[in-house]
Amino acid sequence: MPGETITLQAGQCGNQVGLQYWHQLAQEHGIQPDGTPLAYPIDNSLTYQQEGEELPSTTTKFRDDRPELFYTISDTNKYTPRSILIDLEPSVINKCANQLPMFNPRNIHLSEQGSGAANNWKNGYSYGVEYQEDLLNLIDREMDKCDNLSNFQLIHSVAGGTGSGVGSLLLELLHDRFGNKKLINTFSIFPSNEKTSDVVVQPYNTVLTLKRLIDFSDSSFIFHNDSLNSIENLLLNNYNNSRKTDEVFESTNKLISYVLASVSNPLRFPGYMYSSIESIFSTLIPTPNLKFLTTSIAPFNNSLNEYDMLLELLNDKYKMNRVEQTKYISVLNYIIGQNLDQQEIRKGIIKSQNRIDFVPWTSNSIQLVHGKKSPFIKTNSKLSGIQISNNTSIVPVFNKILRQYDLLAKREAYLNSYVESNDRVERARVLDSFNECRETIASVVDEYKSCQLDSYLDDDILQEDEIM
């Protein structure tokens, strides 16, 4: 049932992105860092007005948006994010609490040791198992504040220790406890594919996490660090490489959080369509086996109209993961602005449809969210746009992960940090479970491959009269 969303942000990456995400939401709903709301701006453009007459420009009584889906509102009218912050080391979470005191301090879970998960999935996962009661309590308490919980969303990285390990456990817990009729959605940030990573066990972490995403989530948004960096350069015309790593991360996180926030735009500013997360997922995910979603973002350029923006969204360089020779299963474009020009939109959609290579069995249609711009955002840019698509670019992404994993697994490299003991049986057991995860990922790759065929829907087996 359409209703509230509880956000779980795990690990450094998850909390960094989460911080920006809540900044973005707060801005869009006029909530100050301490959780006190600003008066709601009134749109007087369609109000009768006499010359010289001053109409009230804000109100505290009425509003069109629905911040309550993401915030609890106290009796004293304070807004608190429906968010649970989990990390094994305090630096990022402290930053979050400092920058946005609106976070509920009781929703913060920090490891007592504060030593982190050392980029190891197992550490994070084990920690989670150890503290699962605490974590479940947090979740339950937040759940109790909802009238109609609809969706859990997890923001995490798949490559590190906490985001992947604790994140994986969280998915299991959520599935066990709420998996029936509550949607579980993840925003998963994938590590750099091209450069050799400083974290050598990334392929293990990623494979182990992906297995949980496949098993327990209803949808997963894939963000790719490499792509994010290049988009960021493109969008912000930021070719200055002398910036500190922190800054680079921050703006990348802003990009992700901007997209995250935009995804829920039609929920928070409801209109004719897509006012529930269910309606978005059911459009994008034809079948539960094809649930990995890709996003792209249109450049912030004021000269773009609806048509231009829709075409820009097709441009691979704005995609948040690498895509080559992709076939599309479904596309949902968001154009967010005021008084959208339907004609330009229709033109853009038809043009895009012609350019996009759809899988054969789908209806070749691009769906569109007519997003409403927050009245609190007073920037010059008239329009903004994102695209969510379900496409086969997942195949190379996962294949690459599998290849990297295979390279490690073949040599059983770095396996000792994932085993309880170093004896052969334990190593074999762990490697078996690793391979099981690998197989699950491979099956998703298979699924995404086979969906490019006609037979994916019109299978001969369904034509047979006597199968049983």
Added chain:
Amino acid sequence: MTLDKSQLVKLYTKRLVKSLVPAEFGEEFIQSITSDLLVSIAKVSNSSSRSTSSITSELNQLTNQYRTQFISRGLQTEWVRFQTIIESLQSFKSVDQIYNYLIFFNTLKSQGTSFISPIRSTKTNIRNESLRSSPLQDNSNNKFFTSQSNPQNSNTMSLDKLINPYYQTLSEDTILKYLSYTLLGIDSKLLSFYNDDKHIQLPTSVNSSYSGLLFNVLECGLIYKNLINFIELKKGKLNSPIKVAYIRVMESYLLEYVKDINEIFNKNGNQRCSSLLDVYNALYDNWIYELRLLYSIVVDLDKVNGLDLLTKIFELTKFGDYKIQNLSLSILKEIIKPYNEILQAWLINGELIDSNNEFFIKFDLEKDEFNDIIQFLPARIPKFIHKNLGVKIYQIGKMIIFLTKYCNELQWINEYQNKYSRLIHDSSIIDKGIDNKIVLSLSTNDFQNLIKSQYQDLINYTTNVLFGSKNYLIENLINFKKTYFIENNDFIHQVILKGNDIFNNLSNNINVNYLSQILEESVSNSSMKNLKYKERLDFRLLNTQQGSNIGWEVFMIDYKFDDLSIHFLLDSKIMIGYYKMFNFLWKLRHLQVMLEENYIESSTLNKNELHNINYQYQRLRRNSDRNGVLTIRERKIIWIVKSFNSINLIRNRLLNHINVLINHLSYDVIENTFQAEIIEKVFKSNKFSQNKKENLLRSLNSKFIKNLDETNQTRVLHNDNKSNVNELTIDGILSIHENYLNQIINNKLLNENIIGKVTRKSYIKQIYEILDITFQFLTSCREFFNLLVNYVLLLKLEQQESEDNINIEEEEIDEDLLIVEESLQNIINRIYKQIYLRDYKTTINEFVQDLRTDHDLRDLSKLF
């Protein structure tokens, strides 16, 4: 002269008596009658103070004495004649008249003709000659001349003798004496009216010269007589106040005429006219045109209504002849008064006092709605009011009525009434009539400016009332859009989910309390919660036959606005359009939500119940790559997973179609139309653009602007519209709204009359077919999911048992499995082969083909 006259009276009296009394009575007798008569005549002339009745009685006494004498001699006929003459003498008021009369008698006697001779063919006739411009112009038409005592043997006669008969005539004085009576419509012995009052008999003793003049002069008498008759006939019997006013005007003219005639024939010495020609001139100059004009209008008065009369007179004010022009103008001034009263009551109070149905605005009291009651009849706008001005006048009263009766804006209306009644009283617009009633001179610029000013004041205020904080018209239209056109989708989504169980019941069995509970819960769980208008929402079930419909079909949202004045404009008749649209959109939303719920169900099923089977499927798929040989059970697993997958894909396609439809209707139809038909028509393209325009003009040409300003100064009031909304009359607003609503409810997809070129079926019919297919899919899919859960459970049991080596119930499980498998096969066949392959594919293909051949919908076809 007096002495002469009295002698003459004596002489003529004697002659008269002599001629009347037979000779056998003797001279003495004649003498005695004569002296008695003279005494009585002298009495008349000397005793102006005495009452006529006493004179009459004396005379009667006198004549009675002689009567016996006549009768005793058997001379009845002569007696009657004698008595008549005596009586006619009585009617004269002065000796002069008697004298003239007697002379006239004498002349008659000497000519040996009886003055009561049978009527000859000479007569004057108003009908034929009424508007002749010159009395002497065409004598050939004057039968009088041609037939009058034409001398027999002209050849043998001397010129003197020849001409002499023409000079023989009744004396002018005599004619003049009788003429005044005739001119006042009274019969006299000389000139008497025919019974039809349309002819007057001229005596043959009047010569051509006089008769020619008389012919023209008597026209006045005839017309006068007719007009007086008409007045008497119609007085108090006419409904039209305009006609009554005309009669009144006519009466006053006739009164003037009588006065003038009396003056012309003044008997007290200073007689204005001493000859027939004088009379003719006097009448010709002053009266003939007036009378003819008055009469010409009277002729048709019964056939025309007041408005036509007004128009006719108005037309005459433009007549080339100055006299006619002036005369009609002064008539118009009078007869326009009743019209002005109607107009004024309308312009100031919005009252219709047109009892005779002559105004160009009518109330149809049989109608119920404000807008139907007040009717505008452009054909009835009189010519002296410009059509555009007429429209404004209509709108003025309508707005007054609306503001007074429906908006209760009494204070403003009161100020308005004060302002304009004062303005009408004080300013130059007024032309104070004789009776001090206010007369608007309707064709002047001042009047036009007054109307414009009133109109402007009213339209500004009406705009303020309708669009401003009292009614928030636009905001309410937006709210209609939010509720009836489901722009607040999240709210309706909640209603569908919360009402899911209840709406499946028959409407009879649905308690109103449930509805309010759903309403309350849906409001608090949607964006409606924080909206200003949430209190206006209500739910109801449409009345259908015996409540035999299920809740889904008859559910209706209700946006209550009967506390607002706009409620009277947007009546239930208009709102039906919204209800219709909601009903359709509600169906779409219902299916949309069901498909979304189906998605959640399948996703949950996939994560939970199907988890193992999926796992097996993965392994099978990977292994099959290696050896390719599958057991039956393995094939079944592939079949199950494939079916589940395909059914999901079908759902996704169906959902896409619904989404495309909703998207098209919401944005391309509703929003576009709202923008084009409401926003662009109601709001000025630029805020307060009017002033900007003026500024622009000012910078372009200052001289031109100066002229403009000067013209503006002459206007009564300077009250321009200074809001961001265009000036719209109530009718204007309603037609904009009607247009907007019609475009939406009759758009191509929904209009039953628009037929697809390929299928020859209407789009809406095909849409309903698709919706029906979707519904069938959903029902079957639910069944499929249930069977699937059972099947997976049985498989699991079987697996457990085989693992635990328990064989006791294996057969039973196998049997159950077989039953479920068979059902699964059936349902999958139904969904895949019937619903998807047979029904869905055909219908959607045909529909898309239809759309593709339709120019307006080609783009839409590409979205399916």
